[in-house]
Amino acid sequence: MIDKRLLSKRFSEHAKTYDAYANVQKNMAKQLVDLLPKKTPIMESIFLKLAAALVT
Known part of the structure; x- marks a missing residue:
């Protein structure tokens, strides 16, 4: 089963690098x-x- 709290925490930690x-x-x-x-x-x-x- 997916730990939603852990998933949210990890996503939040790496959200700043998503655009790169x-x-x-x-x-x-x-x-x-x-x-x-x-x-x-x-x-x-x-x-x-x-x-x-794809570029825009």
Whole structure:
């Protein structure tokens, strides 16, 4: 069973670093999207929109 008090305590202790790690995840997602093939204008448009959404 999950100890909700402990979970809350640990989450609170690390909440201040969340944004730093979120940015790392967003950047990695963008890099992975950039590796996908861009064979057609439609696919390129979709990938660019997805990458933009992940970065913002």
